[in-house]
Amino acid sequence: MTDIDTSPIPERKRGSGVKMVYDLLRDEILDLVLPPGSPIDEVQLAERFKMSRTPIREALVRLAGEGLIDTLPNRSTMVANIDFLNMHTFFDALVLMYRVTTKLAAQYHRPEDLKVIRAHQAEFAAAVQAQDALAMIATNAAFHSAIAEAGRNAYFTGLFNRLLDEGRRMLRLYYQSYDDRLPQRFVEEHDDIIAVIANRDIEEADRLAKLHAEQIVHQIQKLFAREDRLDVAL
Template identity: 45%
Template structure:
């Protein structure tokens, strides 16, 4: 292993770009599961890898902690945040509420400019699916749903929804993997198209029903994936009322 690069040998960067580079690289690796849940993130090793001092790495880890993607332990070491499977029913319940409310508002309040933006993000998602790159797909999926949220015009609901979408991206990658292995194909593309059409028609009840079904499809596929791949005795079904 090569020695640590001294601070004065660090490549010249515009102020802040080192932090952004480390943050974006680690975020993408965490979201894509290239860095597995629970993996140790050592500041010194990361500084050596990125060719920078520990300060921007530390700041990048602080930003990732704000995104709930890393966790600092009692011994001050940092790890990739585990995926808390037992909290999944509560997560998906919150996602369902946020998804339905934002989609309902979009169907009621959307403008022609909003429709154009949503349709553009839908095309981007379809193009991402064709690449088979899960990180690109989950990013395009988020962009599609956030275009709907912006059409709804409620920044508080949109911000809540965005945080949930970000928190669920690693689970969405597992969901994509499950569908990719022959369990129904990429149904999200068809569901997105139906949601767009309901919003276009200002059909609030149809948009609500589709948003709810969209969450159910994600929930059911993820639960099936986890039970098939890892688990046999963990209750992962939806909480409370039937889906």
Template identity: 45%
Template structure:
């Protein structure tokens, strides 16, 4: 019987609460790659049954944030540094194409949305909130993608942005810790200006430069061994 002093949850909110809490902890690396997510322990933590926990883990698996091993245990998805070059290659293509299309096809309402998303990103940078920064960064780029009027490309791009959010979190941390790069919002401003001017070639070049800066700064982060305490390898066979 439910304790009447406990807050009454609206049906379905338990799943959302567990999903959003675990998602944020994974993206912020509070739950590190490879960490085991036990349904029973999580159910106790969130004071709910295992059923909404299981559904939340299914949603996280759809986001590529958790994986189920052959022994049926669920763990936080590893960050596979070896696949980083291929990830950046795909990101570069998607980012350049969506930005080019936006410069060609954008409308005035699109520009207003992109500009608003940029202001929101700047606000998170000023507050230094890494999780909010990565979410606002994604929202900015997705506003550009939607302005390009290609839902298939936008969906592919969004998946890449989601997969890269933990890398972006480390990228932000590196820059704020005095890395060789600089945490700047100028790149977004320049992309917005190129899209506003319908300058397709410049939009393409800026999108490519944006990806290159992310790649180079992240490689510097790795070379300085800042990730020595973060397990990054691919999953081995389950035991």
């Protein structure tokens, strides 16, 4: 008898498959590795991850639940499109969540929260320094998400994180070239926000968050307007 390789290699822990597929697909969607409209093929994914279609499908059901993919019955499933027509509803929600989460952070944060927030702010400042637009987007989102966590309201953090994800996707569309940069001013505004949170000044937290959010929305709109002009010109 020859030494047959009974290949116990595929040792992947039971239940870890769906999470792996979910996390990876989620990242690829948010990073636009899978741009909006990309078809998603179950069998292809099954081969890629060397597992059956069942766990793949579970991951897809979850992603569909978060609105990251669209599934037409009995037909193809694809990466969800970005709804540019109703962009203003996105901005409305984003500004409001910026405000309310910052206010709650001022009210309910604990000392250890500030450490986390400051760490994210340091990363954001570094990204601005390096003029790395993609890193700016990611670290800015992480910064505000950390503030929201300090506010300790799961309903708000849930919606807010979703909005930040959607924003990340929208901005990726425009920052592919790394040639633009958020102004230094945003770094200073972040520092001010940290200060009022630490101070537990709720009113001022709301005011600064509102200004900051509107700045960011304005920046995004400017960006889109510029691209629109380019599109028309072509």
